[in-house]
Amino acid sequence: MSHGPSASGGALVKAGAHGHDVPHEPVFVGETAARLETLIERYPNRQAALLPALWMLQEARGWVSEAGMVEVAQQLALTPAYVKGVVTFYTMYHQHPVGKYFIQVCTTSPCHVCGAEDVVKAFLEQTGCGELGVTSDDGKFTVIEVECLGACGFATPVMVNSDFLESITPNRVAEVLARYP
């Protein structure tokens, strides 16, 4: 969530040119469509399945495109504008394509006092990203700072896609990156 004159920044992924002109292939067909229908049964209405449906979209395509939002809207009998309003509220839906490995480094106070800023620096240098929210030239990495990951006793926690890594220090960054070819 970033709004108006907010002092926040850095966490946003910068729009890249690639990916936007690729035609959208429907996600909710066959088995995936059936899975969504089963999931909807957990709730008294279709709208409640919006967050799960957006997760399914992102898992299939790597990000949540405008065309993807239109498809989700159709599935759940919502308007595309409504869906976009929800997508833009949450930080975990990528509104632009990101690197093959999306790296989130926690920098909130508990990690900040344990040196998280240096972990961020090490990731930016060693991935070649150079800047927060920018995808490396080889398309492999995007690094962002993230607010509290809820593992404060294991400073600094880092997420690489859905992998949750604990107690990362600057000198462990090379070893971490080696796991993601």
Add this chain to the structure above:
Amino acid sequence: MGYPHQPHPRENTVLSRYFGDAEARSVDGWKSRGGYKALQSALQMDPLAVVNVVKDSGLRGRGGAGFPTGLKWSFMKLGDGKPHYLCCNADESEPGTFKDREIMRWTPHALVEGVAIGAYAIGAETAYIYIRGEFTEPLAIMEQAVADARAAGIIGKNAMGSGKTIDVWVHKGAGAYICGEETALMNSLEGKRGNPRIKPPFPAVSGLFGMPTTINNVETLAAVPHILNHGAEWYKKLSRPDNPKSTGTKLWSVCGNVQRPGNYEVEMGFPFGEFLHDLCGGALPGRKLKAVIPGGSSVPIITIAEAEAGVMDYEGMVACGTMLGSAGCIVFDDAQSMPRQIARLARFYAHESCAQCTQCREGTAWTTKILERMVAGDGTMEDFDTLLSIADNMTGKTICVLSDSCAVPVVSGIQRFRHEFEALIKRTTIHVVPQVIA
């Protein structure tokens, strides 16, 4: 226990006894450790009797507000013909707090059992466990536990052969601190933006999908089976004798500048000084502890001297100038610049403001800008008045307390560490030990 450390002899591990024991994660593993006995007996009791046991135990909400759990449950009118819902708040995102994560990672069935008992007590056939999206491992473990419990007939259409329906579902969040606020969580679960709602109506009247709803924290629900197994009297005794208002054991997450960060479970009323210096190992070599935020980032910052004199329960924390909150204890040592840390906290709240209320949207942003300017060395003495005036306008004037939570570290920080701010303004050197990064 102080996971990942060995349990300390002064801990009383009720909730954390099986942290680190992967075999406790399965249905059979949980049953062989005494699991699901409490649910079995609860299902043979009258729902009101279950509510009364919890009421008598003195259990209070572990998510931050400390509201009596049994009383909250008693607000649900049984037999009103409406569907009731139970929400489990597993959106743990309060900086400093990481206890619910460990409960879900190691003892997922403790939570399933607590949720099922809670649902039965409030007349809900459906319960949702809302877990923050970043908790990928707890999400996978809880999904598995719920599926296994359903396959074993523990939950579902005929829970443990009782004829009662108790459906439990895991719902994954998508990144928003504010969704830990109960009404924002319900909006998020309904497929909406996570904006908090104006209260009243309170959730027990009109909550999830407009129906009567109870929302409880993970640790609160995980404590319920133990209370049913051992009785309200046993639970009440886990406290200091002169304070019956705080009962039971409490998980404290400890992070920041201590030798042994981790989760520790102690009885209510434990001495805070001993806790910090003995259980948590005290300061790192060559350093001294300076300040503590004992209850997650939304409670007042206190000095180490205030903390050392404190007692770890709801009332004890108030007596030493702060609050128990979610018991996410952030420790700062003498290498830390407090203005810098307070600015970082303000930035967190600015990022997480849902932006519905002007006081919060503007206040969190301007507070951050001013503090960051002060940290950069461009502060003036007038900034104190400006910050305190903004803080005043942010307190008690918004739909939820995120705004108040941003004002809290600013006001308490200026009260106790004004000299550090003044040193920045006057560009005088204060003694801050350079930080060494391993």
